[in-house]
Amino acid sequence: MALNIDNMRPNFCVRKIMTERTHKTIEQAEQEGKYIRKVRSFVKREGRLTKAQARALELYWGDMGLNHQDGMIDINTLFANDNPVVLEIGFGMGKSLVEMAKNAPELNFIGIEVHKPGVGACIALAKEQGVDNLKVYEHDAIEILADCIPDGSLTTVQLFFPDPWHKKKHHKRRIVQPEFVESIRRKLKVGGVFHMATDWQNYAECMLEDMQSAPGYKNLSETNDYVPRPDSRPLTKFENRGQRLGHGVWDLQFERVD
């Protein structure tokens, strides 16, 4: 009888499988000159743009949009001030990001999202709300971090409700992995904070495990696990409903100390 190894694994974060086609690490495969498709944290959906989203992209991309191919950014010239910078990864339709930017004009915000309709919706809302301290990328955050964001430049990185990839065989697609956590640390200033939130308990536990074993971070939780939702993170409609139904939400905040 064939054994399904996947089902025999204990229910914790298994991190050996790094590629979709082989069980080698990406580095090993690349050294052997093999082409490998990297595991991504998203599936590109070609959702249709609404008229308002298309119009916002057409009219305002020049003002608010940032392009991966332009390479490393100079944060101070980008916003024409030296206010602290908050980076949000996977902002969805941008509702909470625009609200945060509006509530904190003393900060600059950069959002990264792969879903084009979400980027259009975010730009449209920001313009409607008169928000001018926000710029956005429509691209994979992993590549933006590597190619466009200077080391030691960010005050906060926020990752709210990343795709949970519920099934164990898909956990390798979760964006929070040890290499990701280390790349965020490098982009933060010393004293900067990585803030995550999820409504999926197993993902929260994996995040905590990765963060606790990552060098150079300090947990800001008094109980050494999760923190209460800070007022700066707007409560979403979806989260409000979840709370009424008794669903949990876990916030984690870790400071770069080294």
Ligand SMILES: C[S@@+](CC[C@H](N)C(=O)[O-])C[C@H]1O[C@@H](n2cnc3c(N)ncnc32)[C@H](O)[C@@H]1O
């Ligand atoms: C579950 S949604 C949450 C959206 C939003 N943060 C919220 O709380 O409503 C996760 C979002 O992350 C985006 N995403 C996933 N992987 C990404 C990546 N590597 N780079 C940029 N965006 C990504 C997805 O397109 C999706 O919009």
